[in-house]
Amino acid sequence: MPEHPGSAIVRQMTPPEIAPLHEDLTFHGPLSEERAARLIRSLLPLDNAHVLDLGCGWAELLLRTLEAAPTATGTGVDLNAADIARATANAQARGLTARASFHATDVAQWQPDKPADAVIVNGATQVWGGDPLHHTTNALTAARSLLRPGGKLLLGEGFWEREPTEAQLAAMPIPRNQYGSLADLVDLAHTHGYRLLAAEQASLDEWDIFENGHGLAWERWLRDNPNSEHAAEIRAKADTSRNYRLRGWRGTLGLAYLTLLAP
Structure with missing residues (x-):
């Protein structure tokens, strides 16, 4: 999936400072404790x-x-x-x-010193850059080059749970052709030589917990800084993100978790 529209704002950490996402979220994605253990x-x-975790x-x-x-x-x-410092701590x-x-x-510029037995790319196919229409393909190609033969890729990637309407597409910054169905995503992985070992998808509850965590950082700041010169700016960003979610992808954009065996 593309980076959440709120992430760049929360991650910049320039004035006004917004609390980092890990204060309200366990995982940076729609992922429950139970599903994480299963994956x-x-x-x-x-x-x-x-194990490599790229866009971790x-x-x-x-x-x-x-x-x-x-x-x-x-x-x-x-x-x-800031995220890497949190991971290190x-x-x-x-x-x-x-x-x-x-x-x-930058993941696209980084080179490991040895092949990996497992690679995790969870909601982070955008880290290789380029046209969003090619993000999934870029990730599948890059991960295969990093894996030893017979290694595994855990891929968390977007797909359309249902066909988005024109109104939904107009309300969110995601082109229709960036994703296909879950079956299309699995087929794409197979064209790159992988074999599917397991497939599941984030639930609506997992999505809502994730989106709520994104929104909390802004709303907490607005509550604590109602008279700030930045309040109108932050409120507009929060409102834009909320509309992306509620008028755009909620219940339509899915996140698949695929465990794939590399050739």
């Missing part, structure tokens, strides 16, 4: 394996994967330095520093 199990076994945010899914695989190591890469607090490393850099 991690789909990557196992990871004995003595190396604060890397909660990677850290939990390492906790489930005590001999595995992991690397998280994300352009946002969490790794230290959970005793994972020796097995987890993090890089605040």
Whole structure:
């Protein structure tokens, strides 16, 4: 899926400072505790394996994967330095520093020093840049080049749960052709040589929890700074994001979680 329209605003951390998303969200995506545990199990076994999480945010899914695989190591890469600092602090607090490393850099420019046994690209196909219509293909291609033969890709990517109406498309910054159906997404993965091991999708409840977490940072700031010179600007951004959600993609844009076996 494209980066949430609120993310760039929350992540910039320029005045006025908005609270980081991890204060209200466990995962940077529509993902429950139960589903996260199930997705991690789909990557196992990871004995003595190396896991890459690209566009990792604060890397909660990677850290939990390492906790489930005590001999595995992991690397998280994300352009946002604040998120990487949070990931590093969490790794230290959970005793994972020796097995987890993090890089605040552009994924498209970063090169690992060894092949991975598993790659996670969760709602982050945009990190390779380019035309949004090519984001999924870019991610599938890049992940395959990073994986050893027989490795696994955990791909969290958008798809249309139902055909968006013209009114919905007009209300959200996502071109119709950026996504197809869930079956189309799986077929695309297969054309890149992968085989599907498991497929599921975020529920509406998971989406709502995620979207609510995005909105809370703005609303809390507006509550605490009603007379700020920036209040009108922040209110407009919050209102735009809310309309993207409620008049655009809610109940129409899905997020698929695919566990894929690399050739």
